[in-house]
Amino acid sequence: MHAISYPDYGATPTMVDLPEPVCPPDGAVVAVRATGVCRSDWHAWRGHDPVPLPMVPGHEFAGVVSEVGRLVKGFAVGDRVTAPFVNGCGRCTWCRDGHAQVCPDQEQPGFTRLGSFAERVVVTAADFNLVRLPQAVDFVTAAALGCRFATAYHALTTQAQLARDDWLLVIGCGGVGLSAVLIGHALGARVIAVDPSASARDRAAELGASRVLAEADPEVIRDITQGGAQVSIDAVGSAATASAGVLGLSRRGRHVQAGLMLGANANAPLPWDRVIAHELTVVGSHGMAAAEYPQLLALIETGALDPGQLVGRVVDLTQASEELMALDRPVSAAAGIVVATVGREATAPPTPAGHKVPRDGREDANLRPAAEAGMTRCVIVNE
Ligand SMILES: [Zn+2]
Ligand SMILES: [Zn+2]
Secondary structure: OEEEEEOOOOOOOEEEEOOOOOOOOOOEEEEEEEEEEOHHHHHHHHOOOOOOOOEOOOOEEEEEEEEEOOOOOOOOOOOEEEOOOOEOOOOOHHHHOOOHHHOOOOEOEOOOEOOOOEOEEEEOOHHHHOEEOOOOOOHHHHHHOOOHHHHHHHHHHHHOOOOOOOEEEEEOOOHHHHHHHHHHHHOOOEEEEEOOOHHHHHHHHHOOOOEEEOOOOHHHHHHHHOOOEEEEEEOOOOHHHHHHHHHOEEEEEEEEEOOOOOHHHHHOOOOHHHHHHOOOEEEEOOOOOHHHHHHHHHHHHOOOOOHHHHEEEEEOHHHHHHHHHHHHOOOOHHHOEEEEEOHHHHHOOOOOOOOOOOOOOOHHHHHHHHHHOOOOEEEEEOO
Protein backbone atom coordinates (compact mmCIF):
# COMPACT_ATOMS: atom_id res chain seq x y z
CA MET A 1 0.00 0.00 0.00
CA HIS A 2 1.02 3.61 -0.45
CA ALA A 3 2.05 5.59 2.59
CA ILE A 4 4.05 8.67 3.44
CA SER A 5 7.01 7.68 5.57
CA TYR A 6 10.12 9.30 6.98
CA PRO A 7 13.28 7.21 7.44
CA ASP A 8 14.88 9.42 10.07
CA TYR A 9 14.14 12.53 12.16
CA GLY A 10 14.03 15.58 9.94
CA ALA A 11 14.45 13.55 6.71
CA THR A 12 11.94 14.42 3.96
CA PRO A 13 8.85 12.18 4.29
CA THR A 14 8.18 10.49 0.93
CA MET A 15 5.47 8.36 -0.65
CA VAL A 16 6.59 4.71 -0.39
CA ASP A 17 5.16 1.29 -1.11
CA LEU A 18 4.74 -0.64 2.17
CA PRO A 19 3.56 -4.21 2.84
CA GLU A 20 -0.14 -4.48 3.72
CA PRO A 21 -0.69 -4.06 7.48
CA VAL A 22 -1.26 -7.28 9.44
CA CYS A 23 -4.61 -7.29 11.25
CA PRO A 24 -4.28 -8.27 14.95
CA PRO A 25 -6.82 -10.91 16.18
CA ASP A 26 -8.63 -8.25 18.26
CA GLY A 27 -7.91 -5.36 15.87
CA ALA A 28 -9.10 -3.94 12.57
CA VAL A 29 -7.60 -2.47 9.42
CA VAL A 30 -9.21 0.81 8.34
CA ALA A 31 -9.01 2.10 4.76
CA VAL A 32 -8.17 5.75 5.37
CA ARG A 33 -10.39 8.33 3.67
CA ALA A 34 -9.28 11.44 5.55
CA THR A 35 -6.45 12.13 7.93
CA GLY A 36 -5.36 15.22 9.81
CA VAL A 37 -1.85 16.39 10.41
CA CYS A 38 -1.12 18.36 13.49
CA ARG A 39 1.90 19.78 15.17
CA SER A 40 2.27 16.54 17.15
CA ASP A 41 3.21 14.78 13.88
CA TRP A 42 5.73 17.55 13.21
CA HIS A 43 7.20 17.15 16.74
CA ALA A 44 7.66 13.40 16.15
CA TRP A 45 9.21 13.99 12.71
CA ARG A 46 11.60 16.57 14.20
CA GLY A 47 12.59 14.07 16.92
CA HIS A 48 11.17 16.08 19.84
CA ASP A 49 8.98 13.12 20.72
CA PRO A 50 10.98 9.91 20.03
CA VAL A 51 9.24 7.35 17.78
CA PRO A 52 10.37 4.07 16.18
CA LEU A 53 11.84 4.65 12.69
CA PRO A 54 10.95 4.61 9.88
CA MET A 55 7.56 6.10 10.80
CA VAL A 56 4.33 6.87 8.94
CA PRO A 57 2.76 9.97 10.57
CA GLY A 58 -0.95 10.57 11.11
CA HIS A 59 -3.26 10.04 14.08
CA GLU A 60 -6.47 11.94 13.18
CA PHE A 61 -8.33 9.83 10.66
CA ALA A 62 -11.63 8.46 9.44
CA GLY A 63 -12.36 5.74 6.93
CA VAL A 64 -13.96 2.39 6.20
CA VAL A 65 -13.18 -0.93 7.92
CA SER A 66 -11.41 -3.17 5.38
CA GLU A 67 -10.54 -6.13 7.65
CA VAL A 68 -11.40 -7.32 11.18
CA GLY A 69 -9.58 -9.79 13.41
CA ARG A 70 -11.30 -13.06 14.39
CA LEU A 71 -12.01 -11.83 17.94
CA VAL A 72 -13.81 -8.64 16.85
CA LYS A 73 -17.55 -8.79 17.48
CA GLY A 74 -18.96 -5.28 17.04
CA PHE A 75 -17.59 -4.12 13.67
CA ALA A 76 -17.55 -5.48 10.13
CA VAL A 77 -15.94 -4.73 6.78
CA GLY A 78 -17.56 -1.64 5.25
CA ASP A 79 -18.37 0.16 8.52
CA ARG A 80 -17.62 3.90 8.45
CA VAL A 81 -15.44 4.64 11.47
CA THR A 82 -13.00 6.84 13.28
CA ALA A 83 -10.90 6.21 16.41
CA PRO A 84 -9.35 8.35 19.13
CA PHE A 85 -5.65 9.11 18.74
CA VAL A 86 -5.08 7.21 21.97
CA ASN A 87 -6.02 3.55 21.41
CA GLY A 88 -6.65 2.06 24.86
CA CYS A 89 -5.83 -1.57 25.71
CA GLY A 90 -9.52 -2.17 26.54
CA ARG A 91 -8.67 -4.30 29.58
CA CYS A 92 -7.24 -2.08 32.33
CA THR A 93 -9.24 -0.34 35.09
CA TRP A 94 -9.13 3.03 33.30
CA CYS A 95 -10.25 1.63 29.96
CA ARG A 96 -13.09 -0.30 31.62
CA ASP A 97 -14.22 2.92 33.32
CA GLY A 98 -14.32 4.77 29.98
CA HIS A 99 -11.08 6.69 30.42
CA ALA A 100 -8.85 5.10 27.78
CA GLN A 101 -7.19 8.49 27.22
CA VAL A 102 -5.04 7.70 30.27
CA CYS A 103 -4.53 3.96 29.58
CA PRO A 104 -1.02 2.90 30.68
CA ASP A 105 -0.83 0.40 27.79
CA GLN A 106 -2.03 2.76 25.08
CA GLU A 107 -1.03 2.74 21.41
CA GLN A 108 -0.92 5.84 19.23
CA PRO A 109 -0.85 5.61 15.43
CA GLY A 110 1.90 7.80 14.03
CA PHE A 111 3.86 7.52 17.29
CA THR A 112 3.99 3.99 18.71
CA ARG A 113 3.08 2.32 15.39
CA LEU A 114 2.49 3.26 11.75
CA GLY A 115 0.01 6.09 11.31
CA SER A 116 -2.69 7.19 8.91
CA PHE A 117 -0.77 9.02 6.15
CA ALA A 118 -1.44 5.78 4.36
CA GLU A 119 -4.04 3.86 2.41
CA ARG A 120 -4.66 1.65 5.45
CA VAL A 121 -4.04 1.87 9.19
CA VAL A 122 -4.40 -0.65 12.04
CA VAL A 123 -6.63 0.04 15.06
CA THR A 124 -5.83 -2.18 18.05
CA ALA A 125 -8.55 -3.49 20.42
CA ALA A 126 -11.06 -2.62 17.69
CA ASP A 127 -14.25 -3.36 19.64
CA PHE A 128 -13.03 -0.93 22.24
CA ASN A 129 -11.45 1.83 20.13
CA LEU A 130 -13.44 2.05 16.90
CA VAL A 131 -16.20 4.65 16.79
CA ARG A 132 -19.03 4.26 14.29
CA LEU A 133 -19.69 7.41 12.23
CA PRO A 134 -23.28 8.55 11.69
CA GLN A 135 -24.08 8.88 7.94
CA ALA A 136 -24.46 12.63 8.39
CA VAL A 137 -20.84 13.00 9.52
CA ASP A 138 -18.48 12.94 6.55
CA PHE A 139 -14.90 11.67 6.65
CA VAL A 140 -13.25 15.08 6.47
CA THR A 141 -15.27 16.39 9.42
CA ALA A 142 -14.55 13.22 11.38
CA ALA A 143 -10.81 13.54 10.74
CA ALA A 144 -10.94 17.22 11.65
CA LEU A 145 -12.33 16.46 15.09
CA GLY A 146 -9.89 13.63 15.79
CA CYS A 147 -7.39 15.46 17.93
CA ARG A 148 -7.68 19.11 18.95
CA PHE A 149 -11.46 19.29 18.70
CA ALA A 150 -11.99 16.12 20.75
CA THR A 151 -9.39 17.31 23.25
CA ALA A 152 -11.22 20.62 23.71
CA TYR A 153 -14.60 18.89 23.99
CA HIS A 154 -13.41 16.47 26.69
CA ALA A 155 -11.67 19.30 28.54
CA LEU A 156 -14.74 21.54 28.65
CA THR A 157 -17.41 18.90 29.28
CA THR A 158 -16.14 15.93 31.29
CA GLN A 159 -13.23 17.74 32.93
CA ALA A 160 -14.54 21.29 33.52
CA GLN A 161 -18.31 20.63 33.58
CA LEU A 162 -19.02 23.75 31.52
CA ALA A 163 -22.67 24.81 31.84
CA ARG A 164 -24.98 27.05 29.81
CA ASP A 165 -24.51 30.78 30.63
CA ASP A 166 -21.14 30.14 32.29
CA TRP A 167 -18.37 32.56 31.43
CA LEU A 168 -15.59 30.60 29.70
CA LEU A 169 -12.08 32.05 29.52
CA VAL A 170 -10.04 30.57 26.64
CA ILE A 171 -6.34 31.40 26.77
CA GLY A 172 -4.56 30.83 23.44
CA CYS A 173 -6.42 30.64 20.13
CA GLY A 174 -4.49 27.86 18.37
CA GLY A 175 -6.12 24.57 17.32
CA VAL A 176 -7.36 23.56 20.79
CA GLY A 177 -8.24 27.15 21.76
CA LEU A 178 -10.35 27.89 18.67
CA SER A 179 -12.06 24.52 19.09
CA ALA A 180 -12.82 25.48 22.71
CA VAL A 181 -14.32 28.79 21.55
CA LEU A 182 -16.56 27.02 19.02
CA ILE A 183 -17.63 24.31 21.49
CA GLY A 184 -18.12 26.73 24.40
CA HIS A 185 -20.31 28.98 22.28
CA ALA A 186 -22.32 26.00 20.98
CA LEU A 187 -22.89 24.79 24.55
CA GLY A 188 -24.35 28.17 25.50
CA ALA A 189 -21.41 29.60 27.43
CA ARG A 190 -20.25 33.21 27.10
CA VAL A 191 -16.71 33.11 25.78
CA ILE A 192 -13.75 35.43 26.37
CA ALA A 193 -10.88 34.51 24.03
CA VAL A 194 -7.33 35.66 24.66
CA ASP A 195 -4.51 35.69 22.10
CA PRO A 196 -1.73 38.16 21.25
CA SER A 197 -2.37 37.64 17.51
CA ALA A 198 -5.01 39.93 15.97
CA SER A 199 -5.90 37.37 13.26
CA ALA A 200 -6.42 34.66 15.91
CA ARG A 201 -8.68 37.04 17.88
CA ASP A 202 -10.67 37.86 14.74
CA ARG A 203 -11.15 34.14 14.07
CA ALA A 204 -12.21 33.56 17.69
CA ALA A 205 -14.82 36.32 17.35
CA GLU A 206 -16.13 34.73 14.13
CA LEU A 207 -16.41 31.37 15.91
CA GLY A 208 -18.49 32.80 18.74
CA ALA A 209 -16.30 34.58 21.32
CA SER A 210 -18.29 37.49 22.73
CA ARG A 211 -15.14 39.27 23.95
CA VAL A 212 -11.53 39.03 22.68
CA LEU A 213 -8.46 40.25 24.53
CA ALA A 214 -4.78 40.50 23.62
CA GLU A 215 -3.77 39.52 27.16
CA ALA A 216 -5.39 37.82 30.13
CA ASP A 217 -5.51 40.77 32.56
CA PRO A 218 -7.33 39.41 35.66
CA GLU A 219 -8.90 42.79 36.47
CA VAL A 220 -10.31 43.22 32.97
CA ILE A 221 -11.67 39.66 33.10
CA ARG A 222 -13.22 40.23 36.53
CA ASP A 223 -14.91 43.41 35.19
CA ILE A 224 -16.32 41.69 32.10
CA THR A 225 -17.56 38.66 34.02
CA GLN A 226 -18.54 40.52 37.20
CA GLY A 227 -16.29 38.46 39.42
CA GLY A 228 -14.49 35.94 37.23
CA ALA A 229 -15.14 33.13 34.77
CA GLN A 230 -16.73 29.88 35.93
CA VAL A 231 -14.38 27.91 33.66
CA SER A 232 -10.94 28.69 32.21
CA ILE A 233 -8.87 26.66 29.78
CA ASP A 234 -5.17 27.18 29.11
CA ALA A 235 -4.65 25.97 25.55
CA VAL A 236 -1.08 27.31 25.41
CA GLY A 237 0.80 25.50 28.17
CA SER A 238 3.11 27.83 30.10
CA ALA A 239 3.58 29.03 33.67
CA ALA A 240 2.15 32.44 32.78
CA THR A 241 -0.93 31.22 30.90
CA ALA A 242 -1.77 28.53 33.48
CA SER A 243 -1.61 31.15 36.26
CA ALA A 244 -3.69 33.57 34.19
CA GLY A 245 -6.33 30.86 33.82
CA VAL A 246 -6.49 30.34 37.58
CA LEU A 247 -6.51 34.09 38.34
CA GLY A 248 -9.33 34.69 35.84
CA LEU A 249 -11.72 32.38 37.74
CA SER A 250 -14.61 33.25 40.00
CA ARG A 251 -14.93 31.57 43.40
CA ARG A 252 -15.43 27.79 43.02
CA GLY A 253 -14.34 28.09 39.36
CA ARG A 254 -12.69 25.29 37.34
CA HIS A 255 -9.42 25.63 35.44
CA VAL A 256 -8.56 22.96 32.87
CA GLN A 257 -5.00 22.59 31.64
CA ALA A 258 -5.02 21.31 28.06
CA GLY A 259 -1.88 23.02 26.71
CA LEU A 260 1.06 20.68 27.34
CA MET A 261 3.44 21.77 30.08
CA LEU A 262 6.81 20.71 28.70
CA GLY A 263 10.44 21.30 29.67
CA ALA A 264 10.86 24.10 32.20
CA ASN A 265 7.05 24.41 32.46
CA ALA A 266 6.66 20.84 33.72
CA ASN A 267 6.97 22.06 37.32
CA ALA A 268 5.50 25.53 36.85
CA PRO A 269 4.16 27.33 39.94
CA LEU A 270 0.44 28.13 40.32
CA PRO A 271 -1.28 30.68 42.64
CA TRP A 272 -2.15 28.00 45.20
CA ASP A 273 -3.27 30.59 47.79
CA ARG A 274 -6.09 31.52 45.41
CA VAL A 275 -6.87 27.87 44.65
CA ILE A 276 -7.43 27.23 48.37
CA ALA A 277 -9.11 30.48 49.40
CA HIS A 278 -11.60 30.41 46.49
CA GLU A 279 -11.94 26.63 46.39
CA LEU A 280 -10.90 26.41 42.76
CA THR A 281 -10.62 23.16 40.83
CA VAL A 282 -7.52 22.62 38.69
CA VAL A 283 -7.76 19.65 36.35
CA GLY A 284 -5.69 18.24 33.50
CA SER A 285 -7.00 16.98 30.16
CA HIS A 286 -5.47 14.61 27.60
CA GLY A 287 -7.38 13.61 24.47
CA MET A 288 -10.76 11.89 24.60
CA ALA A 289 -11.75 8.24 24.90
CA ALA A 290 -13.92 6.37 22.37
CA ALA A 291 -16.63 6.19 25.06
CA GLU A 292 -17.24 9.95 24.80
CA TYR A 293 -17.48 10.13 21.00
CA PRO A 294 -21.19 9.26 20.69
CA GLN A 295 -22.32 12.40 22.57
CA LEU A 296 -19.97 14.59 20.51
CA LEU A 297 -21.06 12.97 17.23
CA ALA A 298 -24.72 13.44 18.21
CA LEU A 299 -24.15 17.20 18.56
CA ILE A 300 -22.48 17.26 15.13
CA GLU A 301 -25.27 15.19 13.58
CA THR A 302 -27.94 17.62 14.79
CA GLY A 303 -25.92 20.60 13.53
CA ALA A 304 -25.40 22.03 17.03
CA LEU A 305 -21.64 21.73 16.50
CA ASP A 306 -19.76 21.93 13.21
CA PRO A 307 -16.04 21.11 13.31
CA GLY A 308 -16.12 21.70 9.53
CA GLN A 309 -15.99 25.42 10.39
CA LEU A 310 -12.36 24.85 11.33
CA VAL A 311 -11.46 23.32 7.93
CA GLY A 312 -9.39 25.74 5.85
CA ARG A 313 -8.38 24.14 2.53
CA VAL A 314 -8.04 20.87 0.62
CA VAL A 315 -4.78 19.38 -0.73
CA ASP A 316 -3.63 15.97 -2.03
CA LEU A 317 -2.17 13.22 0.18
CA THR A 318 0.98 13.46 -1.94
CA GLN A 319 1.29 17.03 -0.61
CA ALA A 320 1.03 15.89 3.01
CA SER A 321 4.80 15.67 3.31
CA GLU A 322 5.19 19.27 2.19
CA GLU A 323 2.48 20.39 4.59
CA LEU A 324 4.11 18.56 7.49
CA MET A 325 7.49 20.14 6.77
CA ALA A 326 5.86 23.57 6.40
CA LEU A 327 5.15 23.45 10.16
CA ASP A 328 8.85 24.30 10.59
CA ARG A 329 7.59 27.86 10.52
CA PRO A 330 4.76 29.13 12.71
CA VAL A 331 1.33 28.87 11.05
CA SER A 332 -1.62 30.94 12.22
CA ALA A 333 -4.54 28.90 13.51
CA ALA A 334 -6.74 31.42 11.74
CA ALA A 335 -5.73 29.71 8.45
CA GLY A 336 -7.70 26.67 9.60
CA ILE A 337 -7.55 23.07 8.54
CA VAL A 338 -6.06 22.05 5.17
CA VAL A 339 -7.52 18.98 3.44
CA ALA A 340 -5.58 16.81 0.97
CA THR A 341 -7.11 14.52 -1.63
CA VAL A 342 -5.93 12.20 -4.41
CA GLY A 343 -7.38 11.22 -7.78
CA ARG A 344 -10.04 13.34 -9.40
CA GLU A 345 -10.52 15.33 -6.21
CA ALA A 346 -7.18 16.95 -6.98
CA THR A 347 -8.92 18.84 -9.78
CA ALA A 348 -11.36 20.46 -7.35
CA PRO A 349 -10.87 24.22 -7.17
CA PRO A 350 -8.51 25.20 -4.38
CA THR A 351 -10.13 26.67 -1.28
CA PRO A 352 -8.61 29.92 -0.05
CA ALA A 353 -6.77 29.66 3.26
CA GLY A 354 -8.94 30.70 6.15
CA HIS A 355 -12.06 30.14 4.12
CA LYS A 356 -15.02 29.45 6.36
CA VAL A 357 -16.68 26.25 5.30
CA PRO A 358 -20.42 26.77 5.07
CA ARG A 359 -22.68 24.68 7.30
CA ASP A 360 -24.52 23.33 4.29
CA GLY A 361 -23.12 22.35 0.91
CA ARG A 362 -19.60 22.27 2.26
CA GLU A 363 -16.68 21.53 -0.02
CA ASP A 364 -16.25 17.99 1.20
CA ALA A 365 -19.80 17.14 0.13
CA ASN A 366 -18.51 17.51 -3.46
CA LEU A 367 -15.67 15.22 -2.61
CA ARG A 368 -17.63 12.47 -0.95
CA PRO A 369 -18.33 10.39 -4.09
CA ALA A 370 -14.62 10.11 -4.85
CA ALA A 371 -13.93 9.15 -1.27
CA GLU A 372 -16.59 6.44 -1.35
CA ALA A 373 -14.96 5.22 -4.55
CA GLY A 374 -11.83 4.35 -2.62
CA MET A 375 -9.77 7.53 -2.74
CA THR A 376 -7.52 8.45 0.10
CA ARG A 377 -7.58 12.00 1.30
CA CYS A 378 -5.67 13.89 3.88
CA VAL A 379 -6.88 16.62 6.15
CA ILE A 380 -4.02 18.79 7.14
CA VAL A 381 -4.62 20.83 10.22
CA ASN A 382 -2.55 23.91 10.85
CA GLU A 383 -2.01 25.08 14.38
ZN1 LIG B 1 -6.18 0.32 29.11
ZN1 LIG C 1 -3.20 15.76 16.51
